[in-house]
Amino acid sequence: MIKNLYTYLLLLFISLYCTAFIVLYKKLLSFEDFINFLKAYSAKRSIKLDIPINQLIFFINKLLRLLNIENCLNHSSILFILLRRIGKEPKLVIGATRDNSSFFSHTWIEIEDILVSNNSQPVDTFTPIMEIG
DSSP states (O other), X not given: OOOOHHHHHHHHHHHHHXXXXXXXXXXXXXXXXXXXXXXXXXXXXXXXXXXXXXXXXXXXXHHHHHTTOOOHHHHHHHHHHHHHHTTOOEEEEEEEEEETTEXXXXXXXXXXXXEEEOTXXXXXXXXXXXEEO
16 A cells, blocks of 8 residues: 555555644634644645555544544544645535524535545535635
């Protein structure tokens, strides 16, 4: 899968670093402040990682499941920042839907309007209400 040990360790470190900040800040900040944090923190900074995007997403999904982080906003936020850091142009999408008297929201990642991270929720039932990226 990931050929170079250095690349693997760098990706692991960056992933854990982003995960810690996302989980901590999401607990400390209001939703609005958290979104502003995401916009500011995700400023594009290139890190040279020669990894195909599907392998990166597979790795991150496995790592986040191992860390028991399955909340779609946490998951998508971490992936969004990591993809920005390696020079990709992801879009974090927050969608909402109503079912009788219930309100549901979901967050996912798209690159060039292609769904790349979803946590197995059908996004076609959600109306996008906010996009970052």
